[in-house]
Amino acid sequence: MREPANAERIVFLSQEPDRWRRSRALLLQHYNALDHFVDLEQLTWAGLDLSTLTPFRYEFVAEFAAGRAAHADRFPVIDPAKDRDHSLEWPGFLPWAIAEYYAKLQSQFSYLKTYERYGTPEEIANARANVIYVMGVMGHFVGDGSQPLHTTVAKSGWVGPNPNNFTRKDFHALVDGGYIAKAGITVEELAPRVAPAQPLDLAPRADGRDPAFVDVVEYLQATWRTVEPLYTLMREHKLDAVGPEGRAFFDERLLAAGQMLGSLWLTAWQQAAPDPYLQATLIQRQAAPPK
Numbered sequence: 462m463r464e465p466a467n468a469e470r471i472v473f474l475s476q477e478p479d480r481w482r483r484s485r486a487l488l489l490q491h492y493n494a495l496d497h498f499v500d501l502e503q504l505t506w507a508g509l510d511l512s513t514l515t516p517f518r519y520e521f522v523a524e525f526a527a528g529r530a531a532h533a534d535r536f537p538v539i540d541p542a543k544d545r546d547h548s549l550e551w552p553g554f555l556p557w558a559i560a561e562y563y564a565k566l567q568s569q570f571s572y573l574k575t576y577e578r579y580g581t582p583e584e585i586a587n588a589r590a591n592v593i594y595v596m597g598v599m600g601h602f603v604g605d606g607s608q609p610l611h612t613t614v615a616k617s618g619w620v621g622p623n624p625n626n627f628t629r630k631d632f633h634a635l636v637d638g639g640y641i642a643k644a645g646i647t648v649e650e651l652a653p654r655v656a657p658a659q660p661l662d663l664a665p666r667a668d669g670r671d672p673a674f675v676d677v678v679e680y681l682q683a684t685w686r687t688v689e690p691l692y693t694l695m696r697e698h699k700l701d702a703v704g705p706e707g708r709a710f711f712d713e714r715l716l717a718a719g720q721m722l723g724s725l726w727l728t729a730w731q732q733a734a735p736d737p738y739l740q741a742t743l744i745q746r747q748a749a750p751p752k
């Protein structure tokens with residue numbers, strides 16, 4: 462990944478899921494758009510507990526649908542005219558998207574390691590290209606997961622009771638990239654502050670849930686805790702122009718995303734055991750090469 466062509470490709474792919482968002486195919490909007498965020502408050506409204514959240518996406522879908530139906534009074538009424546892709550009844554699936562991409566990457570490292578021992582140069586090149594593809598695409602979702610407005614119902618201005626007098630105006634674009642552009646934050650500037658990637662905490666959980674999924678949920682909860690600080694910066698006009706408080710906030714968010722992505726990549730590689738089925742097949746092929 463330090464080879465310039467691979468680094469370039471990872472950066473290019475990190476924007477791929479947003480290209481999919483611009484598709485006019487409603488079925489792709491429905492499937493893809495929901496992977497970019499999770500409105501954590503909605504899970505609470507549906508009576509679900511983040512500390513027991515299921516790692517299985519479709520199990521969660523069923524649980525959330527049941528919780529939403531049981532507590533319909535807590536949810537805003539959906540206007541079908543504004544819901545052409547049938548997405549508004551869902552809270553977003555970002556935790557599952559990140560954890561599923563992590564599992565895919567681990568699978569790819571597994572077969573890459575096996576091809577590197579027993580495969581042809583073409584197979585190794587293909588397996589490496591697949592690794593680079595998923596590393597890049599998942600970077601988008603991990604990045605979305607450090608952007609506070611991707612973890613809350615208050616994604617485009619404050620909603621509901623407002624005792625802190627937070628803005629109700631939509632400043633999502635400012636947080637997505639507007640401030641970063643205005644401040645001219647660069648990779649070169651932040652790189653010296655990036656700590657070497659640390660493996661995820663994969664200690665077995667008492668409830669048997671997938672530890673990597675639990676780490677992802679905790680990452681998103683940490684992001685969610687920056688929602689009110691962000692709205693406070695807005696209220697105090699600290700983001701109108703570039704200044705030390707705004708700069709520190711965005712630096713910290715970008716570093717958190719990079720750190721998490723590095724941890725996911727590193728752990729996927731460390732945890733990838735060679736693929737035994739593939740290994741047996743390739744050894745057999747070596748013993749009896751095709752005529």
Ligand SMILES: [Zn+2]
Binds near residue numbers: 478479497605
């Ligand atoms: Zn996104």
